Amino acid sequence: MSYQLYSHTLPSATPGTHRIIKAHHFGEAGAHPKIYFQAGLHADEWPGFLVLNTLIKKLIEADEKGLIKGEIIIVPVANPIGLGQNFHGYIPGRFAFSDGGGNFNRNWPQLGSKVENQIQGNISGDVEENIAIVRQAIKKELAQLPELTELQGLRKTLLALSMDADEVIDLHCSGEACMHAYVAQEFEEHFTPLLDLLEAEVALSELETGAHSFDETNVSVWRHLKTHYAHMMPWGCRSLTLELRGENDISHELAEKDASALMKYLILRDVVAGEKPKLKKQKVTFYPLDAxxxxxxxxxxxxxxxxxxxxxxxxxxxxxxxxxxxxxxxxxxxxxxxxxxxxxxxxxxxxxxxxxxxxxxxxxxxxxxxxxxxxxxxxx
CATH class of the missing domain: 2.40.50.100 (RNA polymerase II/Efflux pump adaptor protein, barrel-sandwich hybrid domain)
Structure with missing residues (x-):
């Protein structure tokens, strides 16, 4: 059995307090394909909590049967800082109250230029070797990020868990909404099967939003390097933000439906062994984000x-x-x-x-x- 649960303690903000991030690991560390999931980076968006709780149960069963082929990391509660914003039963959870404030899902560290400086002279025609070189450089740069505050510690922890993944899936929701997603234009075809399995009919497609959100940050290094190295630098990571309907669309029935779809997607991507799911194909429509x-x-x-x-x-x-x-x-x-x-x-x-x-x-x-x-x- 490969399942491991790790706790990451964030820097203490005030005497006598600390917060933790728990990460559920499946498969052999360093194995690929690797897919990373998280929920609740906006701590007022809760459907993903139950979806990932349900998915973890399914993966524990698969692990007991020896079906995990790649690596999967799940952080079901990604923002304990935001969850601590409890005012008489109301949790705003979207904006930080310290470290300059701001949206928890904006302005994440951008490492592209620093990684480029590290790898100059080492890139060759071997794309798999190039991926390994870049991932090692990313690891070194992540180690240099500051972690003096809770928010810095949270960002460094989540990036360290996710930035070597082949895919990053960040679960959010809207106030009231249909199932939809925010997807980079380059990844429309790649993520169409996932959106098909989730029965999403709307996806917002963009090149770069300028927000430096979590999902964009995980691919920003690769986007930066591809402008310099073109075909010699493949996408070492693909990501999307998945909006699980509305804030109150929470039930065991919906969580089971969505977790089952995510499980089928893991099988489709050969991260978990099993019979490949049948796709309905092209149900989702991609709309430009600037439209x-x-x-x-x-x-x-x-x-x-x-x-x-x-x-x-x-x-x-x-x-x-x-x-x-x-x-x-x-x-x-x-x-x-x-x-x-x-x-x-x-x-x-x-x-x-x-x-x-x-x-x-x-x-x-x-x-x-x-x-x-x-x-x-x-x-x-």
């Missing part, structure tokens, strides 16, 4: 949506309204929410009391939107 309309609240008030998630919409169509509770004339208090893209209404705020200017709904469109700026495609 995604972020519908904003025109006033503060109560949001009411007329369209259901998953429905098609057209530019100019009213998908809902916000009621201005402070309007002098209540008969004129409804302000329409107007789509600016032709596509699919796939996500919206769970909270119905909204602030003026907030992005409260998302529409996956097909044509570039002039107000969407490449390199700045996430607002938070």
């Amino acid at each position: 995604m309309d972020l519908v904003k609240a025109p006033v503060a008030g109560i949001a009411c949506f007329h369209k259901s998630l998953g429905e098609p919409v057209e530019a100019g169509e009213v998908i809902g309204e916000v009621i201005d509770l402070m309007a002098d004339d209540v008969t004129q208090s409804a302000h329409p929410l107007i789509a600016r893209a032709n596509g699919v209404f796939f996500a919206r705020f769970q909270r119905r009391l909204v602030v003026c200017g907030e992005s409260i709904a998302k529409i996956a469109g097909r044509e570039h939107l002039a107000f969407r700026e490449i390199g700045h495609l996430f607002e938070d």
Whole structure:
């Protein structure tokens, strides 16, 4: 049996306290293919917790039968710092309260240039050898990252567990949403089978968002090096952010369905032995991220949506309204929410009391939107 559970203690933020990250390891360390999963980097997004808990149980059974062929690492609770933000039962969990604050899934360390400096003169026509050289250089650079604070320790720990993986799958969710994913354009074909198994119909595709998110950071070194070494530098890692529907879409039934799909994907990628799953093929549609309309609240008030998630919409169509509770004339208090893209209404705020200017709904469109700026495609 190869299953191992490791605990990683983060630097203590205050006297008498400490937080830990637990990582579940399957297969021989250093074996490939290696796939890394994590959930809850945004600590207010919880469906992935139960999905990975269910997947771990399935992998323990597979391990007992000797079916693990590659390496799998699962971090089911990736952000104990954010989970500690408990205010009278409410856990915001998306933004750090220390270390300068900021979104937990933004501005991760970028190692591309440093790795490039290390490997100069060592790259050859042997692509497998090149991958090994780069992974060793990444390991050295990761060791140099600071870990004086909790947040630094968290980032260093998660990157050390994931950056030598062939695939990184980061589980998130939206307020209310259909199953969807954020995928780099280069990986659309590669991850189509995964999205097929998960029955996702929407995926947002981009070259680079500018957010330096966790999943982008895991491939950023390879993207950087490919601009210099082209075909001699293959993708040593592919990644995506998987959005498991909405915050309250949590049940044993959904977790079993999603974990079973992930298990089939591990079999498909020869990380676990078993009969290859049959794919439905091409159910998912990829929409450019710069064509995604972020519908904003025109006033503060109560949001009411007329369209259901998953429905098609057209530019100019009213998908809902916000009621201005402070309007002098209540008969004129409804302000329409107007789509600016032709596509699919796939996500919206769970909270119905909204602030003026907030992005409260998302529409996956097909044509570039002039107000969407490449390199700045996430607002938070």
